[in-house]
Amino acid sequence: MINGTVTVHPRADSSLRHDPVTRGLGWVSAALGVVQLLAPARFARNLGVGDAPRHRLTSTLVGIRELGVAGGLLGLPHPAWLWARVGGDAMDLSLLVRALHDHDGRGLSRTVAGTAATVAITLTDLYAAVTRTTRRTSMELRSTTTVTGTPDEVYRFWSRLDRLPTFMAHLEDVRMTGERRSHWRAAAPFGRDVEWDAETTQDVPGERIAWRSLDGADVPNSGEVRFVPAPGGRGTELHVTLTYDLPGGAVGKAVTKYFGEEPAQQLDDDLRRFKQVFEVGEVVRSDGAPHGKRARKEFPQHPARPLDDDERKEVLA
Template identity: 45%
Template sequence: MSQEHVRMSQEGDHMSQEGDRTTDRLARALGWASLGLGAVQIAAPGAVGRLSGVGDSAPARGTVVLVGARELFHAALLLGGDRPAPWAWTRVAGDVLDLTMLGRVVAARTGTRRLRAVAATGVVAGIAAVDLWTALRVGRRGAGRPGGRGAGGPGGHVRSLRAAITVNRPRQEVYRYWHDIENLPRFMIHLESVKTTGDGHSHWKAKAPANWTVEWDAETVQDRPDEVIAWRSMPGSAVGNRGLVRFTDAPGGRGTEVRVELDYDVPGGRLGLALARLLGEHPEQQVRDDLRRFKQIVETGEVVRSEGSPEGTRALRQAMQRPAQPVR
């Protein structure tokens, strides 16, 4: 290795380490914020309830005290260790709960109390944005290191998924549809858009838990017509990932067997994965559902839907499913 390569590698390591320290400092600042908020909520639950529009009834005060205790728990996690950044995902989970509760308060209140609840919701949404940005930096800092995927960093947890489906269409037709990657959001519901940027590169935008979005750039690393397509995220991506899809003739002339292999970093490690599952965004189920939609759209030209889920099968809606009639 040349001296120039060594120097560039050392500079990259220094920048990565500095980014780690910045993320940890920000996470520690959030820990102090949790400590302050928790102390106030426990010491004066009535005042906090009135100010936020929740109210000062006994149940409302009890709820404020519980939220305060949770904030102290966040503070203990963020301030009690040498590497606090991965624990920022606990605050994101708390923000989701708070926004859900405040949304119900806004819907139930009128007049001044509703205005206070709306203002409190705006404040919590702003805090949630900072929390999520901090948590996502944990994934970015691993993804930017040599190796490019972000695997194995203190805030990341590598997840491998495997799934397969048989599509009753010729292999060339199935490959051709997937090869146009701008088609992917039509059956991958977590994707908002995929745009080709030239020379085998593309820009991806996906939905994250709690209605947030995450974006990254990717490159195609293998493309054998009618056989294999493989891709990986570029260094510095918010969520490191790589994937491969194989197309083979199904036995008995039943069309094409599509096999997907996907490795990706879970922001926030196991805690981030648990949060995603809590919010109904189970990764394994998403992949299987995506392949079923792919089969439908290639075989019939559209995703079959029903009155019970008119906009498609989002994982978050599964708990609210009901017996349905065909769409009129």
């Protein structure tokens, strides 16, 4: 019997504090703010709009806004501050367009140049805001199955990472790259592949294996497998917990579910295949079962048969 659950935890991307684009835009806001506050008349003249009182006041107010945004981007970075820059750019462009409409011709080239520069800055700010407004979905999957075998036997089978692709349908390759490190490659929706390096964080023979992906993973993830003696000596309960950032957030989850790649169902299917491979020696599939996704075609259909003594020893080796 397979029992699975899924929990979704939306969270904001916390990488903006060290993002060079975000920090660069923060320093741009700071520089503009200081100039506009200290020399509002000169700033207005450089834009070719003159230094009338209303222009000096506008320059001062824009300078205060820029310093506020700079403080947010450099002190407490969040996508909202990037969108604040985009909103400020829109205000600046509207003021410059109005200035071009009412211009008397003196300093027109400077106003045109200022407008062009503001358009370029607006596009940069918009790009930064869109690409940094990422809502990752931290998804936790849990599933349990009971396997006929002792915890030590089940642990020995699972701890051979190169065997995992034999029952994990979307896992294409796992290879060891160090004493506690490995490289993983898996099939993703829409024909894509994702890869990551992982390290084993806990390895207690017969009890627990835990791991986490390293920096640079296409899909950051972590997981744990616990091997618990089943009540009444009926084998081993396999408790699997996986946590990973689902690409595309809630929208991505809905799309993958629509195309038959629902994550919770994937884990349940993987454990069902693990039980079959461990107990029977191969994945049992009926002649009428669909192949489904490309990775699932790797599991040929054969009638069920018990293992002979040599095969049983190989499975448990």
